[in-house]
Amino acid sequence: ILIPIGIFVGLLLSAILIFVVRTRMSMPTMIRNGLKGSEFNLLYQPVVDLSSGTMMGVEALIRWRRNGKDFVPPETFIPVAEQAGIISLITARVFRLLAEDAPHILSERPFFHFAVNFSAGDMHRPGVVEEVRRFASQSGIALDNLVIEVTERSLVDVNLAGETMRQMRAAGIRVAIDDFGTGYSSLGYLAQLHVDYLKIDKLFVQALGTDSPTSQVAARIIEIAKDLNLQVIAEGIETKRQERILKGLHVGCAQGYLYGRPMPLDELLQLLRRKGSVRRLEAA
């Protein structure tokens, strides 16, 4: 009698094992499935001119609501997509979503700037500048109103990424180095790259006015930018105090919860339609 029970238990255990393995899909598979449906969407965060408070444009930030339920942060799934070699699928989706939304925004503000985040895989992909051109013509965004944000970490192959930057610049597309100061690359290459903006990482903005040794880094980055003739965008501004210090350092553009959180399209449109928001975007 023990033998049939043993067989039964064995079969039961393997059935459970197969069930567990099949339902625990890998994250790249879940990303692919999510792209088949409509699990991804974009939020828009205002970028303001620091001296006037005017909204110059927005940064598009991707969101993933897996199975329509749990929210997966981009910091989790973007690296997975990069590793799995499917970042081009994500970028294509960002372009498609932005091409749907941009005409609504442009009808409120014809000269609005749009920033899109690129990964190393995007910068290394042959023909990517052609992809950007096609997206621009589909969305109605002028090439010189488009900013491609690249982190220092995505400059894995500086020669290849540098060539893409050169082509982008030649096409009139602007390039920003995102999260500047958090990568590990040397400053030497920066002068050679075709870059328009340095984005100061929120780590350094949030250290401003504190007694941490990091509190002086933002000022050094601003000096470097000035030497290289680059514009500065400070990100992660949450307080009036941080704003005051950055204004004192003559920073041009700013982004952060003080001006607006990443928001869905309808909220952005409401904000743009509200009278006076052209002149001064008040803190939420």
Ligand code: C2E
């Ligand atoms: P990022 O490009 O540096 O984007 C800025 C991040 O800082 C965003 O996080 C934004 O929500 C957050 N942030 C903005 N203002 C504040 C503030 O005042 N305080 C604080 N604490 N945080 C603030 P998010 O949306 O979670 O995105 C994280 C990163 O994921 C982005 O960093 C970017 O590197 C990446 N990412 C987002 N969307 C895309 C995308 O479409 N493609 C690619 N390749 N990467 C993306």
Ligand code: MG
């Ligand atoms: Mg960015």
Ligand code: MG
């Ligand atoms: Mg950043």
Ligand code: MG
């Ligand atoms: Mg970041």
